[in-house]
Amino acid sequence: MAERTDAPILLRLAYQAMLKAGLPVDAILQQARVSPAWLDVESPERTPFAGQAMFWRALEEISGDPHIGLHLGENLPVYRGQVLEYLISSSPTFGEGLQRALAYQRLLSDAITSRLVVDGEQCYLADLADAAEMRHFAEALVIGVIRFFGSLTDGHFQPIEVHFTHVEGAPAEEYRRVYGCPVTLGCRENRIYFDKSVLTHQVWHAEPSLLRLHEKMANEKLAELARLDLVGEVKRAIGEMLESGNTTLEAVAQRIGMPARRLRTELEEAGTSFNHVLADYRSRLARRLLARTDESIEQIVYLTGFAEPSTFYRAFKRWTNETPIEYRRRKQEERAAR
Secondary structure, three states: OOOOEEOHHHHHHHHHHHHHHOOOHHHHHHHOOOOHHHHOOOOOOOEEOOHHHHHHHHHHHHHOOOOHHHHHHHOOOOOOOOHHHHHHHOOOEHHHHHHHHHHOHHHOEOOOOOEEEEEOOEEEEEOOOOOOOOHHHHHHHHHHHHHHHHHHOOOOOOEEEEEOOOOOOOOHHHHHHHHOOOEEOOOOOOEEEEOHHHHHOEOOOOOHHHHHHHHHHHHHHHHHHHHHHHHHHHHHHHHHHHHHOOOOHHHHHHHOOOOHHHHHHHHHHOOOOHHHHHHHHHHHHHHHHHHHOOOOHHHHHHHOOOOOHHHHHHHHHHHHOOOHHHHHHHHHHHHHHO
């Protein structure tokens, strides 16, 4: 199964919300081990969804706010300038645009798996966040969705009721203050109920030619994610096979059930190569083991899949311009200086 990831826009929105709320941003990012590179608006790199738990835990601990997801959500900027917004805003009606956007929601996060349900007079967005025990993420996401949809419908999108799966949360009046509607906890899935009449709301600036362009853009981005999934799958296979020393293209291709020639081609289409992925994996693993463990150099040579220490030393020097011993000593001095 591919590692779940988020678009970097989620972290950048949270960063802006933290600034607006006056939170100690640097301390939170450091404790959550958030790379500053992920905040760069030019960065195309997806962020690991697994890091969300650490991020929200750091936020709660440092802010001292047990309802930080709800309150950070209040400070979120409206989601703008992304392909999901374009898909909705260039559709004839909000309902049509919403259905299109849901088909591409993975572009925002692998953990957002919403579906639109219209059952008689009931209308709701269901299964909003596939993130068990991630209360803060879900509560912030809901206010973000409410404001985003409200901005696209000239304020006509209004929640009637919100359901959450978690059983412990903020006081009822606090939820009503933030969301503008009642909230029920301990439900089967996360939901936002709303008046189904908003689905027919006319998007006044809809443009069919732009819609086709935006759908083409969304499909290209999905294809790009699929290529990133393949790179992730290759990295996992390398990690499982590294100690055996048999991490050739052919062996890894067999491990993931793909012809070697096809794997080579698809990695090229992803803008990389098998040798580059292998070297990057070994480099990261070697640096992590040297910086964070007391494993001997000989053991690290084995763990990174090198047959000879001399080969490992040459490769490490090429990666870092330092010997393994110099690198470990520098990292130890940096830790001691903190």
